[in-house]
Amino acid sequence: MSRPIRATIHAQALRHNLAVARRAAGASRVWSVVKANAYGHGVLTTAQALAADTDGFALLGLDEAQALRQAGHPHPILLLEGVFSAAEMSRAAELGLSLVIHEPRQLAWLESATLGRPLAVCLKFNTGMNRLGFRPSEAPGLLARLLKLPQVADVTLMSHFAEADGEEGIADQLAVFRPLLAASQLPFTLANSAALLRFPDAVCGRQAWVRPGIMLYGASPFPDRQSAAQLGLRPAMTLSSEIIGVQALQAGEKVGYGGLFRADGPMRVGVVACGYADGYPRHAPTGTPVAVAGRRTRTLGRVSMDMLAVDLTDLPEAGVGAPVVLWGGEGDAHIAADEVASSAGTIAYELFCALAPRVAVSVAP
């Protein structure tokens, strides 16, 4: 048998989570964000699960977009950073993609392009995040140039929030964006998962497209405020493995590299076939939750490249071969990816995206 670590992608959970997004989105249309290989879940697997219920997909790379077209998906596909060269502009048009334009050189490429068919464009404005986008004051000039181009099928106004999940919220950025909308009456797209779930009234509507990502995968966009379960989301990925070794420790004995954990009494320690080379966070300290044989326990000591240690002291029935859930799972074996992420000082986004290629992935219908 091969090494027992595996990731299971739950197609049903993906569909359920999209339905949660749709409910929040009301009349808005939904771009399911499948960038970064669908946050580690597999772009084709995820697209197939969501195809019947989404209005479109959003991602970064032309190659991923092409893979979706080759798999037969006719949906709108939005390139979230637009294209990176003039040559990509033609390829994007051939694939019938929608493009973000956030930068003058992208506009220049579009103006000088001869395209087989016109492109749908999202004109992106920097309303305060200071990452990508034009200044709002440039809107009239940009729209005048774009709207007269035969290369352009339609224009949607776009922005992105920096603190939709935090204290600040979206009010300040919204106040910068709203006059653009009022002046142009164009369709618009603003919301990531956090904004969609926290401020649906401000970011949804018949003219709106929303862009949920993380919530589709069953993690909370604001785990400190509400857990994924409280938001009605289900884990779309279970990372599981098995116990491959057991050690009996005496008081004072230590576990793993650096001897970071020291037993203060007799203990049973299980060794799990999962390490940071599988994508498990090395910074997860002693006490990170993990489920063994359907019961919650904790990790011990430092995570190694290929293994980590768990506390079996209160699980006498769990020995070599016992099933382990690192995150995902259900019932008593459920461990939220957000819990592991928080323990390791990161976010579930990073855990999912870091899933290593060596982990075998299977899909549950």
Ligand SMILES: *Cc1c(COP(=O)(O)O)cnc(C)c1O
């Ligand atoms: C990644 C991304 C999203 C999705 O964000 P989530 O927080 O995962 O919902 C939406 N819009 C843009 C521009 C993005 O880059």
